[in-house]
Amino acid sequence: MLNILMVGNGQCGNRILDSINRQAFGSKSRFAKFYSKQQYKSNVQTLAINTAVNDLKEMKYTKAKDRIHIPHLHGVGANRNVGRKVFDENKSQIMRNLDERGSFDLAFVITSASGGTGSSFTPSLIRELKEQNDYPVYAVVVLPFREEGTLYLQNAAFALKDIRESGVDGIILADNQYLKQMGGDVESAYDSINEMIAKRLIFLLDSLDSEMMMVTDLGDFKTVMSGGAGIATIGYYEADGEVPIRTAIQKAVSPSGLLFNTNVYEEASRSMMIIRGDKSYLSIDEISTEVEKLSDSVGHVFKGIIVRKGEYPRVLSVLTLESASELEELYHLAVDAINIEKEKKERVQKDKEVDKAFSQIEGLEPHY
Amino acid sequence: MKFKKMIVCLLLIAALSSVVFAGSASAKSVLYEGDIQAGDGYQINNHVIDVADVFPSEDYASFYVYEKDTELMDKGLDINDTFTFEIDNEEVEVKLLDTKTGTLPRAEIAITITDEDIINTKGVVDGGHEKAEFSGTPIIEITKSVSSNTIQAGDSVTVTVRAENKGDDEATDLRFSNNLPEKFILEETFVSQSGEMSLDVGESQQIFVYRITSTEPGTFTLKPTTATFSNNAGVDFPQTSSNTPTITVEGEPAAMADVEVSADLQEPVIPRGESTEVTLLIRNNGEGDAEAVSVDIQLPDGLEYESGDSEIEIISGTPTIYLQTLGVQQEKEFTFNVNAEEMGSYPVTASYSYISAEDPEAEEINSETTTNALEVTKGKYDVIFEQPLYVYIVPVVIILGAAAWIYYRRQQYRF
Numbered sequence: 001m002l003n004i005l006m007v008g009n010g011q012c013g014n015r016i017l018d019s020i021n022r023q024a025f026g027s028k029s030r031f032a033k034f035y036s037k038q039q040y041k042s043n044v045q046t047l048a049i050n051t052a053v054n055d056l057k058e059m060k061y062t063k064a065k066d067r068i069h070i071p072h073l074h075g076v077g078a079n080r081n082v083g084r085k086v087f088d089e090n091k092s093q094i095m096r097n098l099d100e101r102g103s104f105d106l107a108f109v110i111t112s113a114s115g116g117t118g119s120s121f122t123p124s125l126i127r128e129l130k131e132q133n134d135y136p137v138y139a140v141v142v143l144p145f146r147e148e149g150t151l152y153l154q155n156a157a158f159a160l161k162d163i164r165e166s167g168v169d170g171i172i173l174a175d176n177q178y179l180k181q182m183g184g185d186v187e188s189a190y191d192s193i194n195e196m197i198a199k200r201l202i203f204l205l206d207s208l209d210s211e212m213m214m215v216t217d218l219g220d221f222k223t224v225m226s227g228g229a230g231i232a233t234i235g236y237y238e239a240d241g242e243v244p245i246r247t248a249i250q251k252a253v254s255p256s257g258l259l260f261n262t263n264v265y266e267e268a269s270r271s272m273m274i275i276r277g278d279k280s281y282l283s284i285d286e287i288s289t290e291v292e293k294l295s296d297s298v299g300h301v302f303k304g305i306i307v308r309k310g311e312y313p314r315v316l317s318v319l320t321l322e323s324a325s326e327l328e329e330l331y332h333l334a335v336d337a338i339n340i341e342k343e344k345k346e347r348v349q350k351d352k353e354v355d356k357a358f359s360q361i362e363g364l365e366p367h368y
Numbered sequence: 369m370k371f372k373k374m375i376v377c378l379l380l381i382a383a384l385s386s387v388v389f390a391g392s393a394s395a396k397s398v399l400y401e402g403d404i405q406a407g408d409g410y411q412i413n414n415h416v417i418d419v420a421d422v423f424p425s426e427d428y429a430s431f432y433v434y435e436k437d438t439e440l441m442d443k444g445l446d447i448n449d450t451f452t453f454e455i456d457n458e459e460v461e462v463k464l465l466d467t468k469t470g471t472l473p474r475a476e477i478a479i480t481i482t483d484e485d486i487i488n489t490k491g492v493v494d495g496g497h498e499k500a501e502f503s504g505t506p507i508i509e510i511t512k513s514v515s516s517n518t519i520q521a522g523d524s525v526t527v528t529v530r531a532e533n534k535g536d537d538e539a540t541d542l543r544f545s546n547n548l549p550e551k552f553i554l555e556e557t558f559v560s561q562s563g564e565m566s567l568d569v570g571e572s573q574q575i576f577v578y579r580i581t582s583t584e585p586g587t588f589t590l591k592p593t594t595a596t597f598s599n600n601a602g603v604d605f606p607q608t609s610s611n612t613p614t615i616t617v618e619g620e621p622a623a624m625a626d627v628e629v630s631a632d633l634q635e636p637v638i639p640r641g642e643s644t645e646v647t648l649l650i651r652n653n654g655e656g657d658a659e660a661v662s663v664d665i666q667l668p669d670g671l672e673y674e675s676g677d678s679e680i681e682i683i684s685g686t687p688t689i690y691l692q693t694l695g696v697q698q699e700k701e702f703t704f705n706v707n708a709e710e711m712g713s714y715p716v717t718a719s720y721s722y723i724s725a726e727d728p729e730a731e732e733i734n735s736e737t738t739t740n741a742l743e744v745t746k747g748k749y750d751v752i753f754e755q756p757l758y759v760y761i762v763p764v765v766i767i768l769g770a771a772a773w774i775y776y777r778r779q780q781y782r783f
C-alpha cells in the first residue's frame with residue numbers, strides 16, 4: 001500500500017482537494033461523510049493550505065486537522081511576492097505538520113498558477129519537500145481563463161517557471177480556459193472542472209495501488225512523468241454503456257478527455273494507459289493492437305489493465321509532452337501582460353504628480 | 369239493739385275490708401246507707417229500688433225493683449234480711465236495717481254493689497220509679513252531602529257533613545272521624561269540629577265543611593264519616609257511619625309527559641388514555657310537557673369526564689343537565705367526552721327525573737338508563753411498555769451511537 005500525500009494550495013488547490021475527498025466517499029450525497037468511508041486504496045493524506053480562512057471554511061469533505069490556515073488578511077491578493085514571504089515566515093509550521101504525517105511514496109501538490117497564495121506557496125513547498133525527502137513530488141497546476149486579466153496571466157507565467165525550477169518531478173497541467181467548455185456560470189464551471197480533475201487523480205491513485213494485469217506501477221508512472229519537457233496532462237474516458245475497448249482507448253487521448261489542449265499525436269513523448277472494466281470488455285489482443293497503434297505517435301506507452309466486475313470500460317491516459325504550443329501561446333500573452341502591467345505601474349508613478357496640485361492647499365482651511 | 373249495733377259494726381268492717389281488697393270480685397262497696405220514706409225509691413242507672421211499704425210495728429218493709437217502668441221483682445224484708453238482683457252483671461244487695469215511724473214510715477236500708485264503676489245515676493228518688501228519670505238512646509244520624517255529584521276534572525266540590533241527634537237522649541262524648549277521599553286535594557276547610565262534643569236530642573249541627581279538588585277523571589265514592597258517642601248515662605253506643613256520596617269527575621286524564629333518555633357511545637372500545645364521545649338523547653314521548661327535567665351523568669370510578677356541551681354543568685362532581693321544560697315529542701341531544709386511564713369496562717349511567725307539567729300532584733318521576741359498558745383496552749403505545757428492556761435500549765443505544773458518531777464527524781470536519 002502506497003503512502004500518498006495530496007496538498008492543495010490556495011483557493012483553487014483547496015477546492016480541487018475537497019472535490020477529491022468528496023469523490024473518495026463514493027457517494028454524491030452531502031451526508032456521505034457521516035455514514036461512508038473514503039475508498040482510497042492507498043494511505044492518502046490530504047492537506048489544504050491557504051491564507052484565506054474563508055476558502056478553508058468552505059471545504060466540506062476535508063478534515064479540520066487537514067486544513068492549515070496561514071493567517072495573512074484574506075489571501076495575498078494575487079501578489080506572489082507577498083505569498084512567497086508569507087510562506088517563508090510560516091515554513092516551519094507547515095513543514096512540521098507534514099513531518100508529523102510520516103513518510104510518503106509520492107506527493108501531489110495542487111494549485112492554480114495565477115492566484116497569489118497557491119502559485120507562490122507551491123514552488124516553495126515543493127523545494128522544501130524535495131530537500132527533505134526523496135519521494136517524487138508532482139504538481140497539478142491549473143491555468144487561468146485567458147480573459148481573467150493581465151495580473152493572472154503574468155502570475156501564471158512566473159509561477160509555472162518557478163514550479164519547474166523547484167525540483168518538481170513533473171507538472172500535470174489542467175487549463176480552465178480549455179475546460180470551460182462545460183459551460184454554466186463560473187461557480188458551476190469551477191465545480192465541474194474540479195470534478196474532472198479530481199476524478200482523474202482518484203483514478204490514478206487507485207490504479208497505482210491496484211493489481212494490474214500488465215505491468216504499470218509507480219515506477220512506470222515516474223518514468224512517464226520524467227519524459228519530455230516535464231509537462232504532462234491527463235486524458236480520461238468513461239463509457240456509460242457497452243463501448244468497444246478500442247474506442248475507449250482512442251477517446252482517452254482525444255481532446256474531449258484531456259485536461260489541457262494538446263495534439264497528443266504531435267506533442268506527446270511518453271504515455272501511460274490504464275484500462276479498467278469488466279473482463280468481458282477487456283480483450284488483451286484488442287487492447288494491445290490499439291496501444292501499439294498509438295505508440296507510434298504518442299511515444300512509448302505503458303499499459304495497465306484492471307479488472308472490475310460489472311464495470312463499463314474506463315481508460316486513463318497520462319501523457320508527457322515534448323512541446324506545448326498552447327503553453328507557448330500562453331507565454332506570448334503573458335509577455336504582453338507583463339508589459340501592460342509595467343506600463344500601468346509607470347503611469348501610476350506619473351499620476352502621483354497630481355499630488356503636487358493637492359499640495360497647494362496644504363495647511364489651508366475652508367471658510368463658509 | 370246492742371246486737372244490731374254489733375252487726376252494723378261487723379258489716380262496716382266487711383265494707384272496709386272490701387275497700388281494702390278492692391279489685392277482687394267479691395269486693396263490695398256501700399252505695400247507700402240511710403232512711404228512705406215509703407213511696408220513695410233509690411235509682412241505680414235505669415233501675416229503681418222502690419220502698420213500697422214500711423211497717424215499723426212489724427219490723428218489716430216491702431220493696432219493688434223496676435227497670436224503667438218494668439217491674440223486675442217485689443220483696444219483703446224483715447230487719448236484717450237482704451235480697452239481691454243484678455245490674456249489668458253486677459250484684460246489688462239491699463238490706464233492711466231498721467224501720468222507723470213518722471208521718472210517713474221510713475226504712476233504713478243499706479245498698480251495696482259488687483262494682484260501683486258501672487253506676488252512672490244513683491240517688492234517692494222522691495216518688496219512686498214513677499218519678500225517676502231514665503237515660504235514653506241517642507241516635508246520631510250523619511249526612512254527607514256534596515255540592516255537585518258531577519264535576520269536571522280539576523274542578524272543586526264542597527262536602528258538608530251534618531249530624532243530628534234523632535234519639536231520645538243527649539249524645540255525649542261525641543267524636544267524629546272523617547277521611548279525605550283519594551284523588552282529591554283538600555283545598556279549604558270551612559268547618560271542622562274536633563274533640564269531644566255533645567248533641568242534645570233533636571239537635572243538628574254542621575260537623576265538617578270543606579272544599580276538595582278533583583285530580584283525575586273517574587267515579588269516586590267518598591268514604592263515610594263515622595262517629596262514636598255515649599248517652600247521658602255514659603253508656604257507649606256503637607259507631608255510626610254517614611252515607612257515602614259518589615262524585616263523577618268528567619274529562620280527559622291529565623296529559624302526562626314520558627321522558628326517555630338514551631345514551632350512546634360513539635365507540636364501544638377505545639384504547640387507554642384516549643377519549644370517546646357519549647351522546648345523550650333526551651326525548652319526551654308523552655302527551656304532555658315535561659318540566660324540571662334533570663339528568664345526572666353517573667360515571668363509574670376511573671372514567672373521567674373530559675369535556676362536553678356547555679349546557680352540561682358539573683354540580684358537585686356530577687355532570688348534570690337541567691331543562692326547565694321539554695315539550696311534547698321534543699328531543700335534545702348532548703354530547704360529552706370521557707376517557708379512562710385504566711383498562712376496564714365502564715358503563716355510563718344517566719339517571720333522570722322530571723315532572724309532568726299538567727300533573728296536578730306534580731309527582732316527580734325518576735328513572736335511569738345505562739349504556740353498554742365502554743371497553744377500555746390497551747393503549748396504542750402500551751405494547752411499547754410490554755417489551756423487554758432491550759427493545760428500547762438497543763434503538764436508544766443505536767440512536768445515541770449515531771448521534772455521537774455524527775457529532776464526532778462534524779467535529780472532525782468543522783474548521
Ligand SMILES: Nc1nc2c(ncn2[C@@H]2O[C@H](COP(=O)(O)OP(=O)(O)OP(=O)(O)O)[C@@H](O)[C@H]2O)c(=O)[nH]1
Nearest residue numbers: 010011012075076077078112115116117118144190
Ligand atoms: N479550476 C478551478 N480554478 C479555480 C478555482 N478557484 C479559482 N480558480 C482559478 O484560480 C485562479 C485564482 O487563483 P486562486 O487559487 O483563487 O488564488 P489563491 O491561490 O487563493 O491566492 P489569493 O487568493 O491571491 O491569495 C484563477 O485563475 C481562477 O480561475 C476552482 O475552484 N477551480
Ligand SMILES: [Mg+2]
Nearest residue numbers: 010011052075
Ligand atoms: Mg484566494
